[in-house]
Amino acid sequence: MRRLPSLNGLRAFEAAARHGSFTAAAAELHVSQAAVSRMVKLLEERLGFPLFDRRANALVLTERGRALQPALTEAFDGIARRVEQVSSMRAGPVLTVGMGATVAVRWLIPRLSGFHISHPEIEVRIATGGAGAPMNDDWTCAVLLGDGQWPGYEAERLFSSSLQPVCAPRLAAKLRKPADLAGATLLHVSHWAEDWPRWLAAAGVAEVSSKGLSFGSYAMTLQAAIDGVGVALAPRLYILDDIAAGRLATPFGLAVPMVHAWYLVHRASRREDAGFAPFRDWLYALCAEVE
Numbered sequence: 001m002r003r004l005p006s007l008n009g010l011r012a013f014e015a016a017a018r019h020g021s022f023t024a025a026a027a028e029l030h031v032s033q034a035a036v037s038r039m040v041k042l043l044e045e046r047l048g049f050p051l052f053d054r055r056a057n058a059l060v061l062t063e064r065g066r067a068l069q070p071a072l073t074e075a076f077d078g079i080a081r082r083v084e085q086v087s088s089m090r091a092g093p094v095l096t097v098g099m100g101a102t103v104a105v106r107w108l109i110p111r112l113s114g115f116h117i118s119h120p121e122i123e124v125r126i127a128t129g130g131a132g133a134p135m136n137d138d139w140t141c142a143v144l145l146g147d148g149q150w151p152g153y154e155a156e157r158l159f160s161s162s163l164q165p166v167c168a169p170r171l172a173a174k175l176r177k178p179a180d181l182a183g184a185t186l187l188h189v190s191h192w193a194e195d196w197p198r199w200l201a202a203a204g205v206a207e208v209s210s211k212g213l214s215f216g217s218y219a220m221t222l223q224a225a226i227d228g229v230g231v232a233l234a235p236r237l238y239i240l241d242d243i244a245a246g247r248l249a250t251p252f253g254l255a256v257p258m259v260h261a262w263y264l265v266h267r268a269s270r271r272e273d274a275g276f277a278p279f280r281d282w283l284y285a286l287c288a289e290v291e
Contacts, residue, residue, distance in 0.1 A: 005043055009039045011039075012040050014069060015029055015036070017061055017068075040052065051068065092123060096127055098141070100145065106219065106238045106241065107237045115278075119282075122274075135150055135153060141265060143262055143283070154268050156280075159262055160260070163235060163236075164233070164255040165232070166251075167231040167248065167251060168228040172251040175231070177252075179207070186210060186213075187231060188233075189221050195233045198256055202254060212230060235258060264280060264283060
């Protein structure tokens with residue numbers, strides 16, 4: 001049988017010790033400052049020794065208070081974590097998919113309802129990945145752009161894409177031929193600096209400068225294009241929905257293949273995870289719209 005002091009008293013002491021203030025502890029616990037002071041006083045009486053040295057303008061832990069506080073903080077943090085974990089538990093499998101924010105927002109998420117309708121028992125969680133954090137072992141799998149080489153992981157090629165210029169429809173109406181880009185602002189993605197030079201070379205317009213405005217992601221570049229800032233060059237799968245909705249237009253038919261492709265990346269052991277196989281099959285079925 002556990003012989004514990006009042007849990008309210010322990011919580012009040014731990015919060016006051018962590019903040020160094022009865023007032024701050026009261027704000028955290030949503031009670032009055034007097035209530036915190038009273039609960040700590042009752043706890044000290046129950047324990048038989050003081051936990052704080054109460055001074056005029058300071059609240060100082062005693063030696064026994066300093067010994068008790070870290071253990072209580074760790075215990076309360078552990079309880080909070082476990083409650084959160086249990087609260088998020090569900091009967092069906094959970095599938096965590098890592099991917100770059102742009103491919104998630106502009107391609108996968110708008111189509112995810114189709115998977116949910118077919119497999120309502122599987123919860124899909126989208127995690128942020130990309131060049132800065134290419135893989136995470138907490139993920140069931142990832143959809144990543146690259147050369148297919150992720151040491152220690154299996155990489156199944158999903159699809160490649162082509163790069164095509166896009167801009168706001170009113171700007172597209174002024175662009176009759178690729179040479180007209182000489183009078184337009186070209187929008188670049190900073191870490192794909194070779195995109196525009198490759199397309200311009202394929203279009204045979206060496207006289208058009210590839211200089212322009214640079215952004216940190218395709219998502220930002222495409223938003224600038226939608227807002228009429230200039231002409232972006234983006235993978236086809238990122239622009240499908242905007243073209244269909246009339247937010248973007250393709251002034252030229254020429255597209256150049258991307259150097260890299262998208263892959264489904266995972267540990268070999270993850271193939272046995274519940275939900276992985278249905279998601280993989282659904283993902284492959286979507287590839288046809290891209291290539």
